[in-house]
Amino acid sequence: MNQKENPKVELAMITKEYDLYKKKSDKIKALFKFSEKSVPHFWGLRGIDLKVYPGEAVGLIGINGSGKSTLSNILAGIIPQTTGQLTIKGETSIIAIGAGLKPQLTGLENIRLKCLMQGLTNEEVDEILPDIMEFADIGDFVNQPVKNYSSGMRSRLGFAIAVHNNPDVLIIDEALSVGDDTFYQKCVDRILQFKKEGKTIFFVSHSLNQVKKLCDKVAWIHYGELREYGDTEEVVANYNDFIKWFRALSEKEKKEYQNGYKEKQKNFNVNELKEIAVERGHGKSVLRGPAIGTMSTLTKVVLLAMIAALVVFGTLHVRGRSFKSYFAKDTTQKIEQTVIDKTSMDKLYDTYIG
Numbered sequence: 017m018n019q020k021e022n023p024k025v026e027l028a029m030i031t032k033e034y035d036l037y038k039k040k041s042d043k044i045k046a047l048f049k050f051s052e053k054s055v056p057h058f059w060g061l062r063g064i065d066l067k068v069y070p071g072e073a074v075g076l077i078g079i080n081g082s083g084k085s086t087l088s089n090i091l092a093g094i095i096p097q098t099t100g101q102l103t104i105k106g107e108t109s110i111i112a113i114g115a116g117l118k119p120q121l122t123g124l125e126n127i128r129l130k131c132l133m134q135g136l137t138n139e140e141v142d143e144i145l146p147d148i149m150e151f152a153d154i155g156d157f158v159n160q161p162v163k164n165y166s167s168g169m170r171s172r173l174g175f176a177i178a179v180h181n182n183p184d185v186l187i188i189d190e191a192l193s194v195g196d197d198t199f200y201q202k203c204v205d206r207i208l209q210f211k212k213e214g215k216t217i218f219f220v221s222h223s224l225n226q227v228k229k230l231c232d233k234v235a236w237i238h239y240g241e242l243r244e245y246g247d248t249e250e251v252v253a254n255y256n257d258f259i260k261w262f263r264a265l266s267e268k269e270k271k272e273y274q275n276g277y278k279e280k281q282k283n284f285n286v287n288e289l290k291e292i293a294v295e296r297g298h299g300k301s302v303l304r305g306p307a308i309g310t311m312s313t314l315t316k317v318v319l320l321a322m323i324a325a326l327v328v329f330g331t332l333h334v335r336g337r338s339f340k341s342y343f344a345k346d347t348t349q350k351i352e353q354t355v356i357d358k359t360s361m362d363k364l365y366d367t368y369i370g
């Protein structure tokens with residue numbers, strides 16, 4: 017079978033829109049607004065196409081804020097894309113500094129939790145536990161809450177759990193940059209072994225040397241767009257040229273360049289991708305998003321009606337009694353109180369005055 021005909025991961029016109037709410041309450045308000053014009057938007061990704069085959073390691077490079085983590089989080093299923101189609105054949109596992117680990121739980125508890133979430137039974141977890149602990153090599157800290165770990169220790173634990181869950185697609189987001197040399201080499205060996213086994217690796221890193229060492233191909237993400245995708249040496253060389261060019265600009269020119277792209281990301285409209293999608297040979301449906309995260313007007317109306325009904329029924333049944341009986345009882349209580357007060361006043365009058 018020709019491997020090239022069967023991509024393990026396929027991204028088609030992937031976009032990601034972020035809402036830039038000023039306050040958390042604005043987010044709740046926006047949920048029920050029928051027009052969202054007042055909320056500023058920002059497009060972290062704008063039509064990414066990528067096909068990655070079994071056994072390939074792909075480096076994701078780009079300047080700060082270009083969209084690498086957004087893309088790796090979409091690949092890992094942590095956040096949904098806004099529009100576009102994502103096809104992954106197999107299980108994914110992501111290793112990112114601090115991601116996925118529960119800070120209040122100990123290392124051991126995190127290992128168990130993550131493995132159970134991946135569908136392993138308690139017995140299966142017991143079997144692989146010694147291997148995970150040996151790979152992480154964090155000693156007694158395994159019994160400490162993860163919030164007390166250094167970033168390197170978090171990365172070790174995250175890496176150890178992820179590789180032992182045997183994913184088909186492994187996403188490594190900057191997690192190797194915080195490990196020491198010994199651990200780094202151990203991870204590199206494991207990544208190379210994964211590649212041999214036909215697994216697919218995505219490797220997000222600012223270290224171009226690491227990218228060159230590990231990756232067959234490189235995707236250069238630039239302000240949410242895929243600027244280049246291809247052979248590692250070539251793309252890294254072009255990226256280096258860009259960095260040199262950018263550094264040579266004056267501060268004013270740099271700002272202008274950055275602001276120009278940021279404006280494009282703010283004012284982007286998915287319809288801009290229609291023609292590009294056709295040029296790239298996609299069908300019309302590719303610009304649709306997954307059916308989550310948005311509410312139709314009908315859904316909003318139904319939801320509002322349900323909340324209103326809940327409020328009304330909640331009021332009518334205060335403390336387990338009907339609205340009517342609750343207030344009827346209250347009135348009786350008030351009358352009783354008045355009678356008591358009057359009797360006590362009479363007694364006081366009799367005693368001290370009468």
Ligand SMILES: Nc1ncnc2c1ncn2[C@@H]1O[C@H](COP(=O)(O)OP(=O)(O)OP(=O)(O)O)[C@@H](O)[C@H]1O
Pocket residue numbers: 034035036058059060078079080081082083084085086087
């Ligand atoms: N939750 C969010 N809400 C609003 N904007 C966001 C959110 N997450 C990311 N962004 C924006 O999307 C863009 C891409 O961010 P992302 O973290 O993916 O970049 P990156 O390439 O991983 O950056 P870095 O190299 O600094 O880690 C940035 O401009 C960022 O400010």
